Amino acid sequence: MATSQTTTESAVENQTTSIPTSAGESDEQSRDEWTDYRFTSRTAIETENLDVFYGDEQALSDISLDIPAESVTALIGPSGCGKSTFLRCLNRMNDRIKSARVEGSVALGGQEIYGDDTDLVELRKRVGMVFQQPNPFPKSIRENVSYGPRKHGNIEAGLLARLFGNDAGDEDALVERALRQAALWEEVDNRLEDNALGLSGGQQQRLCIARCLAVDPEIILMDEPASALDPIATAKIEDLIADLAEEYTVVIVTHNMQQAARISDQTAVFLTGGELVEYDDTNEIFENPESQRVEDYITGKFG
Numbered sequence: 001m002a003t004s005q006t007t008t009e010s011a012v013e014n015q016t017t018s019i020p021t022s023a024g025e026s027d028e029q030s031r032d033e034w035t036d037y038r039f040t041s042r043t044a045i046e047t048e049n050l051d052v053f054y055g056d057e058q059a060l061s062d063i064s065l066d067i068p069a070e071s072v073t074a075l076i077g078p079s080g081c082g083k084s085t086f087l088r089c090l091n092r093m094n095d096r097i098k099s100a101r102v103e104g105s106v107a108l109g110g111q112e113i114y115g116d117d118t119d120l121v122e123l124r125k126r127v128g129m130v131f132q133q134p135n136p137f138p139k140s141i142r143e144n145v146s147y148g149p150r151k152h153g154n155i156e157a158g159l160l161a162r163l164f165g166n167d168a169g170d171e172d173a174l175v176e177r178a179l180r181q182a183a184l185w186e187e188v189d190n191r192l193e194d195n196a197l198g199l200s201g202g203q204q205q206r207l208c209i210a211r212c213l214a215v216d217p218e219i220i221l222m223d224e225p226a227s228a229l230d231p232i233a234t235a236k237i238e239d240l241i242a243d244l245a246e247e248y249t250v251v252i253v254t255h256n257m258q259q260a261a262r263i264s265d266q267t268a269v270f271l272t273g274g275e276l277v278e279y280d281d282t283n284e285i286f287e288n289p290e291s292q293r294v295e296d297y298i299t300g301k302f303g
């Protein structure tokens with residue numbers, strides 16, 4: 001969790017105190033916008049009236065929701081309903097797609113990210129991303145982890161000092177920390193100079209998570225991070241996600257509803273047409289959904 005962004009954090013605090021409590025707000029009002037007055041923790045991500053188009057095709061329609069910090073939020077829904085598109089809005093990865101047009105607002109810690117003055121490199125450090133297919137660089141395990149901090153000049157610019165205080169070590173300390181956080185250290189500590197492509201798929205995915213953690217993000221976006229992995233590797237990733245949520249805000253796209261039920265605190269259900277149909281505590285979504293369409297989806301009647 002980045003601790004240097006004092007401005008951001010105070011913005012968050014201001015924002016949190018200005019959110020009305022459930023008293024005085026009807027359920028209908030809060031549900032209208034899927035902004036959450038019941039989750040108690042502070043809001044990490046706030047989207048408002050978010051629309052995304054690819055050319056003339058609308059992929060997301062009027063998405064407003066608040067994502068609480070230091071928790072796991074699952075995005076589920078049938079293929080093509082806009083889950084990945086939504087995820088990519090949160091670190092402006094859609095900017096890289098020529099035909100994509102994003103309208104509306106996304107704020108991180110109260111700070112709008114769709115302004116011309118947003119530093120995209122800084123944004124993507126704050127909001128890391130892990131993809132479906134593990135994609136380590138064809139370099140050593142160590143270089144995979146140290147690449148980001150080196151590229152961004154963080155090692156020299158004080159990331160180590162921030163993470164380790166006066167005992168700031170060196171690159172080794174940063175690499176070890178990230179690999180430990182990604183639950184990979186014990187498996188690779190004696191082969192840090194080996195090529196990362198020699199690791200198993202599950203290890204490669206944890207290495208990609210370590211690479212993301214090494215630049216000290218606040219938010220980790222995961223797009224089906226376990227769908228290419230076997231059940232044992234999947235279980236390790238799921239355990240890791242639970243641990244990460246103690247310190248980071250995790251938003252995960254998954255097709256696996258049992259996985260969403262197991263690992264997430266909140267679940268957002270998108271349905272065809274890029275519509276957010278329901279967003280609630282995960283237990284509510286799976287045990288007591290409000291919408292018939294959501295019930296039909298999670299009971300496998302379509303999708």
Ligand SMILES: Nc1ncnc2c1ncn2[C@@H]1O[C@H](COP(=O)(O)OP(=O)(O)OP(=O)(O)O)[C@@H](O)[C@H]1O
Nearest residue numbers: 054059077078079080081082083084085086097099
């Ligand atoms: N780069 C792109 N260019 C054009 N259209 C796109 C692009 N990416 C996504 N789309 C379209 O936007 C819609 C939403 O796609 P998206 O990948 O966000 O859905 P999804 O719910 O993540 O799907 P899946 O579960 O199959 O990964 C789909 O109709 C898709 O064809």
